[in-house]
Amino acid sequence: MFLGLRANGDPIHLYAGAAPADLDDWTPVEYDSEVWQRVMQESVIEREAAPVPMSTRTKAVPRSEGLRVRFGRTYTDDDSEKSSYFLKARKIISRVALDEDDLSDAEALIDVLGATEIDYAISYATAVDHACLGVTEAESDIDSDERPFTSVYRTLRTSHTANPDLGYTADDHYVPWDGSRGIATTGPDGSSFFERSSAMVSKVETGRYFSPAESLIIADPSFKDVMRTSTNSHGDPIFKETAAIDRSGNPYDTLYGYRIAWTHGSRTHPTASQEPAGNPLLFFGSRRALRLGRREGLRTLFSEARAQDDRDEAAVKFRSRRGFALAHPKAWAVLEEVGPAPDPEP
Numbered sequence: 001m002f003l004g005l006r007a008n009g010d011p012i013h014l015y016a017g018a019a020p021a022d023l024d025d026w027t028p029v030e031y032d033s034e035v036w037q038r039v040m041q042e043s044v045i046e047r048e049a050a051p052v053p054m055s056t057r058t059k060a061v062p063r064s065e066g067l068r069v070r071f072g073r074t075y076t077d078d079d080s081e082k083s084s085y086f087l088k089a090r091k092i093i094s095r096v097a098l099d100e101d102d103l104s105d106a107e108a109l110i111d112v113l114g115a116t117e118i119d120y121a122i123s124y125a126t127a128v129d130h131a132c133l134g135v136t137e138a139e140s141d142i143d144s145d146e147r148p149f150t151s152v153y154r155t156l157r158t159s160h161t162a163n164p165d166l167g168y169t170a171d172d173h174y175v176p177w178d179g180s181r182g183i184a185t186t187g188p189d190g191s192s193f194f195e196r197s198s199a200m201v202s203k204v205e206t207g208r209y210f211s212p213a214e215s216l217i218i219a220d221p222s223f224k225d226v227m228r229t230s231t232n233s234h235g236d237p238i239f240k241e242t243a244a245i246d247r248s249g250n251p252y253d254t255l256y257g258y259r260i261a262w263t264h265g266s267r268t269h270p271t272a273s274q275e276p277a278g279n280p281l282l283f284f285g286s287r288r289a290l291r292l293g294r295r296e297g298l299r300t301l302f303s304e305a306r307a308q309d310d311r312d313e314a315a316v317k318f319r320s321r322r323g324f325a326l327a328h329p330k331a332w333a334v335l336e337e338v339g340p341a342p343d344p345e346p
Contacts, residue, residue, distance in 0.1 A: 029298040035117040042125030044261040049290035060084040087323030089295035090148035129265025131272035146271035149324040173333035175200040200335040209331035220266040220280035285332030293323025
């Protein structure tokens with residue numbers, strides 16, 4: 001809808017499809033909008049995880065275990081065990097109060113709402129990434145617990161031996177790193193970043209869920225500094241900045257030749273946070289095993305001040321509904337920067 005002209009002559013359009021006073025219903029954020037594009041730029045999970053459409057609040061998804069293949073001319077039914085994992089859609093919400101003095105005309109309304117939506121997109125991206133990657137405690141159905149999903153970190157640090165199809169013991173794919181840069185040696189248990197990160201990557205590379213085409217490294221940006229100065233045992237750099245261009249035309253970095261996706265959500269914290277302050281994490285695995293349930297896309301709701309309100313404030317709400325699960329723990333591994341061990345007491 002055309003609302004008018006800015007002072008410089010540019011037209012003002014309301015893409016929600018209604019006049020400002022009529023924004024009384026949840027309005028989807030278009031996938032080609034600036035807001036959603038910002039989410040896709042900032043959020044590794046929204047951008048890289050395999051999407052799973054959800055028409056209900058919960059959904060059971062068959063786990064990809066592969067099929068038994070044989071040679072010959074007689075067909076036999078596949079007899080491998082089949083299991084499922086569950087996605088549960090959770091609301092991701094926010095609300096912002098807006099002073100009506102800042103919304104004096106259509107142009108001001110569009111400007112304020114636009115800035116607010118971008119702020120939400122940035123916070124949403126980190127919060128979703130952290131909820132899916134770095135939350136250290138178990139998933140909870142209690143909203144105030146702020147633990148909506150079982151994160152990749154939590155999954156890799158938990159035993160799943162009760163399920164024979166998983167056969168995963170806690171910390172099988174977990175590698176601690178004490179922050180030592182050091183010089184790479186030839187031993188398998190060296191403490192340098194090269195040796196520890198290489199050991200972490202090899203846990204996936206040597207397993208059945210390794211796929212070169214789907215492989216991805218997810219890391220906190222704090223790892224950039226140590227990566228720049230890390231070399232292998234021959235003195236060759238293991239990190240390349242702006243190594244190539246992706247299909248969207250954006251440059252990306254690589255570690256051991258694998259594409260890196262950076263996110264501030266790749267840190268430990270007991271609960272989901274848009275500012276996690278725990279240990280930095282570096283993940284490696286198959287994008288296909290990251291499953292993002294999509295129950296409802298990002299939506300906004302605008303409300304003007306009401307007569308019964310104590311203050312002349314409008315408000316805007318944001319919400320989406322997402323579910324998340326790691327399809328198989330053996331498809332991913334994690335390196336955690338735990339810091340140096342404390343000195344022994346005298």
